Amino acid sequence: MDTLSEQALLAVQDLSKVYPNGYEALSNVSFSVQAGEFICIIGRSGAGKSTLLRCINGLVPISQGSIRVQGTNVASLSDNQKMLLRRKIGFIFQEFNLVGRLSVFQNVLTGRLGYVNDLQALFGYFGREHREKALSCLQRVNMSHRANYRADNLSGGEKQRVAIARALAQEPLILLADEPVASLDPELSWSVMGDLRKVAKEEGVPTLVNIHDMETARHFADRIIGIAGGQILFDGTPDQLDSATLREIYRNELVETTSRYA
Numbered sequence: 001m002d003t004l005s006e007q008a009l010l011a012v013q014d015l016s017k018v019y020p021n022g023y024e025a026l027s028n029v030s031f032s033v034q035a036g037e038f039i040c041i042i043g044r045s046g047a048g049k050s051t052l053l054r055c056i057n058g059l060v061p062i063s064q065g066s067i068r069v070q071g072t073n074v075a076s077l078s079d080n081q082k083m084l085l086r087r088k089i090g091f092i093f094q095e096f097n098l099v100g101r102l103s104v105f106q107n108v109l110t111g112r113l114g115y116v117n118d119l120q121a122l123f124g125y126f127g128r129e130h131r132e133k134a135l136s137c138l139q140r141v142n143m144s145h146r147a148n149y150r151a152d153n154l155s156g157g158e159k160q161r162v163a164i165a166r167a168l169a170q171e172p173l174i175l176l177a178d179e180p181v182a183s184l185d186p187e188l189s190w191s192v193m194g195d196l197r198k199v200a201k202e203e204g205v206p207t208l209v210n211i212h213d214m215e216t217a218r219h220f221a222d223r224i225i226g227i228a229g230g231q232i233l234f235d236g237t238p239d240q241l242d243s244a245t246l247r248e249i250y251r252n253e254l255v256e257t258t259s260r261y262a
């Protein structure tokens with residue numbers, strides 16, 4: 001490993017993932033992430049973007065290679081330590097994954113589960129410090145006025161802002177977002193991406209966002225990683241991404257159709 005990877009908050013080295021049916025979804029993927037970076041991962045459907053994020057947060061086991069968080073190889077951790085680490089990884093889903101019958105505030109409080117004991121978690125008892133934290137996270141995404149709403153009464157954009165607040169409440173080491181704006185209309189998706197980038201930058205939390213739309217990626221990312229067929233084809237700044245590389249990443253899928261703004 002080079003010095004940059006050793007100092008990285010997240011270092012993925014020669015990662016491969018073969019699903020039980022024999023399909024190799026990721027092949028020798030290597031990259032590292034430094035504090036504060038806002039990275040968009042682009043690629044056509046089936047490229048392996050979700051698999052990559054799921055490997056990083058342990059939702060799917062890796063087949064080869066290593067994932068290091070703050071220098072520690074995740075594979076060397078006990079199950080309990082892995083669970084504790086997962087609580088420090090904020091995950092934002094395309095479909096928000098809020099508990100619809102709970103209030104907005106209660107949903108954000110669930111981000112604090114890693115900070116209370118089992119009994120408190122069981123009875124949903126969160127002390128003042130946790131409630132204050134949850135409220136401040138809601139304020140960060142301008143959603144405190146909806147604190148007492150049932151989550152299932154919110155609009156899509158509001159739901160995703162609450163999901164961002166919940167992830168922030170975890171005080172995450174890293175944020176992973178899997179197509180966080182794919183269910184939102186174009187204008188709203190830029191506004192939610194703007195909020196995600198703003199809070200990630202303010203907190204200095206490195207963030208990996210899977211996104212199909214390359215124009216959104218170009219607009220918001222400090223750095224873009226392009227994946228095709230489970231391999232990294234590009235890793236650089238938006239300015240370095242030329243149209244020949246884009247065509248390769250999207251493999252004949254018309255580049256124009258990858259942008260809802262073209």
Ligand SMILES: Nc1ncnc2c1ncn2[C@@H]1O[C@H](COP(=O)(O)OP(=O)(O)OP(=O)(O)O)[C@@H](O)[C@H]1O
Nearest residue numbers: 019021023025043044045046047048049050051052
């Ligand atoms: N559990 C599984 N078993 C077998 N193959 C799988 C499994 N999950 C995903 N795959 C395959 O792995 C490849 C990568 O899937 P993945 O969901 O990571 O792609 P993606 O880039 O996120 O695409 P999308 O944007 O459509 O979700 C796809 O060809 C998919 O069919």
